[in-house]
Amino acid sequence: MPLTLASLAHHSALKLTVLAGDDRLDAEVRWVHTSELDDPAPYLEGGELLLTTGLKLDVEDSGFLRAYVRRLAAAGVVGLGFGIGVGHDKVPPALVEAAAEARLPLLEVPRATPFIAISKAVSASVAADQYQAVTAGFEAQRELTRAALAPDGTGALLSRLAAHLDGWAALYDASGAVLAAAPDWAGRRAARLAGEIDRLRDTPAPASAAVAGPAGTEDRVELQSLGTGRRPRGFLAVGTEERLDTNARYVVNAAVALLTLSLEQSRTLQDAQDRLAAALLRMLLAGEPEHARSVAGRLYGTLLDRSLRLFIAESATPGPAPGAASAAEPRGVPVPVPDFADPLVLLGERTEAAAARCGEPLIAVRDGARLLVLAAEDATALATAIDLAEAATGLSAGLSAAVPAAEIPEAHRQAESALAVAHRRGLALVEHGEVGAGSVMPLLADDAVRAFAEGLLRPLREHDSTSRGDLVASLAAWLSHHGQWDAAAADLGVHRHTLRYRMRRVEEILGRSLDEPDVRMELWLALKVGA
Incomplete structure (x- = not known):
C-alpha cells in the first residue's frame, strides 16, 4: 500500500x-x-x-x-x-x-x-511496497502458469489474466483472427481491433502498441505480438479502464512469455502435423485410402470415412516456383512468406483457425504457391475457405464435388479442372459442377490457341486480301449452316455453285478436306477465336 x-x-x-x-x-x-x-x-x-x-x-x-x-x-x-x-x-x-x-x-x-x-x-515503506509488488508478481506468474497447464490452457490463462487486470484479454492468431477471449463478452470487442493488429503485424516480434479501445468504450488497449522470429506467431490484447501500473505490466509480461512459449512449442507440433497431412494427401492422391486411414489413426477422427471435397487455391497469375513440388506430390511444409498481405497466407491461416475453433479435422497443405484443403463436404472450415477465396483479391480457387476417400484422385482432377476454368474466366472460385456451364470459348482464349487459329486461317486471309472470293466469310457461312449449300449461299447473296467453287478453293489452299469432321471443327473454332 x-x-x-x-x-x-x-x-x-x-x-x-x-x-x-x-x-x-x-x-x-x-x-x-x-x-x-x-x-x-x-x-x-x-x-x-x-x-x-x-x-x-x-x-x-x-x-x-x-x-x-x-x-x-x-x-x-x-x-x-x-x-x-x-x-x-x-x-x-x-x-x-x-x-x-x-x-x-x-x-x-x-x-x-x-x-x-x-x-x-x-x-522502509517503499521497500515493503516493492517487495509486495514482486511477491504479488511471482504469485500472479504462478497462477498463470498453473492456468496454462490446465486442459483448456489458453482459455484459463486469459481468464486469470483478465481477472488480475480487472479488464479483458484476447488472443489472436497470426492472421489477426480472434482465437479466444475472456470474459466471454470480450470476443466481439476484440474482433473490432483487426485494423490495429494489421498495423502491429508489420513490426518484427516482440512488439507492442497502446491504442484506444473500440468506439463506444472507454478501454485503454495494449497489444503485444507473440513469437521469437521475424513473423509474429500471434497477438495478445488486454483492455482496461485505467493505465497499466507496474504490477499489471509484470502480469502481462508473464502472460506474454507463457503464450509465446506455448506457441513456439506448438510450432514444432504443427510442422509435424503439416508433414503428416502432406503424407496423407499423397496416399489419397495415389489411390491408397486404407494406408492413409492407418497412418491418420485417431488424429483425424472420422474424416476419411465421410464425403470429402478438395479445395485448391493459388495466385490468380500462377507461375511455378523454382524447385516447387507438383500438385500431385505436395511438400506439406509451410513456406515462409514475409508479406503478410499475401492473400494465400491469410486464407490458409484463417481456414485452419476456423477448423480449430470448430474442432473439425482438416487436411491443409501448402504446396509452394498453392494451398490444398481436404475437408468434409459440410465442414465449417471449408465454407470459411470458400468465402475467403471469393472475397480475396489476387486468388483463384477450384473446388471438387463430394467424393469418398477412395475417389480423391478424381476429386483432384475435378479441382484442378475447376481451378483452370477460374483462371481462364478470371473468377475467384469455380466449383466442379460449374465447369460445364457457359461457353467453351473463354477457355480457349489464350495465346497458344490464338496463334493456332491465326496460322490456320492465314492462307485464306492472304487470298482474300489479294484476290476476289471472300473465302473466310464464305467458309464461316457454310459452317454456320452445317454445310447446307442453299441456306449458306442465300445468307451470302451468291449462287450455290459460286459457294461450291469457293469451298473447293478453301480445300485447295489449306490442303485439307472439308468432309472431315475434325477439319470442320478446327476451322469453326479458329473462326470463333479469331473473330
Whole structure:
C-alpha cells in the first residue's frame, strides 16, 4: 500500500504535527529529500516530502516565503517538513500562512525526531511496497502458469489474466483472427481491433502498441505480438479502464512469455502435423485410402470415412516456383512468406483457425504457391475457405464435388479442372459442377490457341486480301449452316455453285478436306477465336 502523508502524520514514533494542508494528506510520498536551499526545485523529481530547518529562509519576508512555497508546489513536492529547535524554536507563522494559501501540507518536526528517522520510515515503506509488488508478481506468474497447464490452457490463462487486470484479454492468431477471449463478452470487442493488429503485424516480434479501445468504450488497449522470429506467431490484447501500473505490466509480461512459449512449442507440433497431412494427401492422391486411414489413426477422427471435397487455391497469375513440388506430390511444409498481405497466407491461416475453433479435422497443405484443403463436404472450415477465396483479391480457387476417400484422385482432377476454368474466366472460385456451364470459348482464349487459329486461317486471309472470293466469310457461312449449300449461299447473296467453287478453293489452299469432321471443327473454332 503506498505511503501517504497521513501515514507519516499518524506514525507514533515520529510525533509530527500538521500545521497546514490537512485536506491534502492523502498524497503519496515517493521519497524524502533534505535541503536548506531557498530554491531546491532543480534537484527534485516530484512526489517528495521536503525537509528543512529553515536556516537560509528569510522568515521575516512573507513575500519571499510565499514564492518559496509556490516553487515547491510547482516542483511537485507533496509536503514540507519543518524541523524546529535548530534555527527556529517554532515554525514561522508566515510560512504556515503561505503553505495554507498554496494548500501545501506543512508538518512540524520536533527536535527529538531526526530527519533520518523520517527517511528511514519512508524508505522502509517503499521497500515493503516493492517487495509486495514482486511477491504479488511471482504469485500472479504462478497462477498463470498453473492456468496454462490446465486442459483448456489458453482459455484459463486469459481468464486469470483478465481477472488480475480487472479488464479483458484476447488472443489472436497470426492472421489477426480472434482465437479466444475472456470474459466471454470480450470476443466481439476484440474482433473490432483487426485494423490495429494489421498495423502491429508489420513490426518484427516482440512488439507492442497502446491504442484506444473500440468506439463506444472507454478501454485503454495494449497489444503485444507473440513469437521469437521475424513473423509474429500471434497477438495478445488486454483492455482496461485505467493505465497499466507496474504490477499489471509484470502480469502481462508473464502472460506474454507463457503464450509465446506455448506457441513456439506448438510450432514444432504443427510442422509435424503439416508433414503428416502432406503424407496423407499423397496416399489419397495415389489411390491408397486404407494406408492413409492407418497412418491418420485417431488424429483425424472420422474424416476419411465421410464425403470429402478438395479445395485448391493459388495466385490468380500462377507461375511455378523454382524447385516447387507438383500438385500431385505436395511438400506439406509451410513456406515462409514475409508479406503478410499475401492473400494465400491469410486464407490458409484463417481456414485452419476456423477448423480449430470448430474442432473439425482438416487436411491443409501448402504446396509452394498453392494451398490444398481436404475437408468434409459440410465442414465449417471449408465454407470459411470458400468465402475467403471469393472475397480475396489476387486468388483463384477450384473446388471438387463430394467424393469418398477412395475417389480423391478424381476429386483432384475435378479441382484442378475447376481451378483452370477460374483462371481462364478470371473468377475467384469455380466449383466442379460449374465447369460445364457457359461457353467453351473463354477457355480457349489464350495465346497458344490464338496463334493456332491465326496460322490456320492465314492462307485464306492472304487470298482474300489479294484476290476476289471472300473465302473466310464464305467458309464461316457454310459452317454456320452445317454445310447446307442453299441456306449458306442465300445468307451470302451468291449462287450455290459460286459457294461450291469457293469451298473447293478453301480445300485447295489449306490442303485439307472439308468432309472431315475434325477439319470442320478446327476451322469453326479458329473462326470463333479469331473473330
